[in-house]
Amino acid sequence: MSKHPAGGYLAAGGYLAAGGYLAAGGYHPAGQKELHSDWAIIAQDQLAEECRKTESLSQLEELRVRTLGKKGQLTALLRRLGDLPSEQRRDAGARLNHLKQSLEAILAARAEVLEEAAISRRLLAERVDVTLPGFQVRVGHRHPLCRTLEGIEDIFLSLGFDIVEGPEVEWDSNNFEALNMPAEHPARDMWDTYYITERMLLRTHTSPVQIRTMKTRKPPIRVIAPGITYRHEAIDATHMDIFYQVEGLVVDRGISFANLKGVLSLFVAEAFGPERITKFVPSYFPFTEPSAEMMVSCGLCGGEGCSGCGHSGWLEIMGCGQVHPQVLRNCGIDPEDFTGFAFGMGVERIAMLRFNIPEIRLFLENDSQFLKQFP
Numbered sequence: 001m002s003k004h005p006a007g008g009y010l011a012a013g014g015y016l017a018a019g020g021y022l023a024a025g026g027y028h029p030a031g032q033k034e035l036h037s038d039w040a041i042i043a044q045d046q047l048a049e050e051c052r053k054t055e056s057l058s059q060l061e062e063l064r065v066r067t068l069g070k071k072g073q074l075t076a077l078l079r080r081l082g083d084l085p086s087e088q089r090r091d092a093g094a095r096l097n098h099l100k101q102s103l104e105a106i107l108a109a110r111a112e113v114l115e116e117a118a119i120s121r122r123l124l125a126e127r128v129d130v131t132l133p134g135f136q137v138r139v140g141h142r143h144p145l146c147r148t149l150e151g152i153e154d155i156f157l158s159l160g161f162d163i164v165e166g167p168e169v170e171w172d173s174n175n176f177e178a179l180n181m182p183a184e185h186p187a188r189d190m191w192d193t194y195y196i197t198e199r200m201l202l203r204t205h206t207s208p209v210q211i212r213t214m215k216t217r218k219p220p221i222r223v224i225a226p227g228i229t230y231r232h233e234a235i236d237a238t239h240m241d242i243f244y245q246v247e248g249l250v251v252d253r254g255i256s257f258a259n260l261k262g263v264l265s266l267f268v269a270e271a272f273g274p275e276r277i278t279k280f281v282p283s284y285f286p287f288t289e290p291s292a293e294m295m296v297s298c299g300l301c302g303g304e305g306c307s308g309c310g311h312s313g314w315l316e317i318m319g320c321g322q323v324h325p326q327v328l329r330n331c332g333i334d335p336e337d338f339t340g341f342a343f344g345m346g347v348e349r350i351a352m353l354r355f356n357i358p359e360i361r362l363f364l365e366n367d368s369q370f371l372k373q374f375p
């Protein structure tokens with residue numbers, strides 16, 4: 001019998017044609033005496049060659065299915081062993097099985113190589129180059145409004161004041177009535193109020209915390225009350241409908257306007273610097289008598305007058321006055337026995353004066369270009 005595959009059990013048109021080295025169609029056992037050993041070697045060599053060409057485990061799996069899979073070429077051959085005359089079947093079976101084992105070994109070896117290659121590719125791709133420059137972590141800082149508020153608090157804490165707080169949703173009675181503004185009082189028009197119900201509102205100032213404090217604490221009282229307030233304002237460069245205030249209240253025996261001037265002058269010297277001068281201008285608030293507006297000399301022009309201060313040389317920084325006797329009475333404190341002073345300032349306004357910020361809306365915009373100027 002010829003050694004050439006064309007004359008073997010697996011005709012050339014079969015296992016060598018079109019890249020298929022074990023094409024079942026080429027298996028012609030009839031008339032042949034034995035399985036030629038050459039075709040097995042060729043099949044093995046060819047699979048080894050194809051194996052080498054596979055570049056991925058999925059390609060290799062395709063190859064395995066094509067040869068050893070259920071519908072694979074070798075499997076087909078094994079199935080047809082029964083067609084052989086029985087004297088040849090044993091030998092052919094042994095050869096095919098041997099071939100199957102060799103092919104499996106070749107595939108397994110290639111799988112190992114590809115797996116290792118895949119792992120090293122992954123390791124390479126996932127490698128962290130520790131010598132690369134790192135990303136700079138940008139550290140944030142306190143908001144200029146926060147810093148201003150904390151600065152104000154520190155000054156009053158150092159003067160022996162306590163910090164108290166009240167709710168932003170307030171009763172009309174605390175926001176207006178107890179502050180000497182009964183219903184229909186025209187002074188209520190000083191604040192454009194957001195009402196929640198007829199009796200409940202968003203506090204228009206921190207002054208209701210005075211009432212809450214006097215109703216729960218006995219004099220001597222020395223407190224500041226920082227917090228958010230709301231007004232139905234037309235928004236512009238100096239007005240917002242939400243802003244911070246710091247309220248102050250002192251109640252004790254013998255408290256006079258001189259104490260008010262002393263404390264607030266000290267505050268201004270600490271907050272704006274000792275070179276700034278102050279003055280008190282008569283004003284009106286229903287909850288103080290007498291009432292005043294405290295003015296501080298303009299830091300831009302030194303009091304000469306400039307566009308920053310409306311050419312007056314002065315800037316108004318807070319409202320203040322002696323606590324109205326009726327307000328003390330409303331809170332159960334005898335005005336014959338005790339007197340007090342109170343003040344209220346807008347924190348945004350103080351921050352704008354301190355940092356020369358021309359536009360109140362900047363505080364709420366959270367523009368990092370703006371914020372990083374106040375490290």
Ligand code: DAH
Nearest residue numbers: 205207319320321342343344
């Ligand atoms: N509550 C006032 C306002 O928002 C400010 C104020 C004025 C507070 C005089 C006071 C004060 O405590 O005595 O306009």
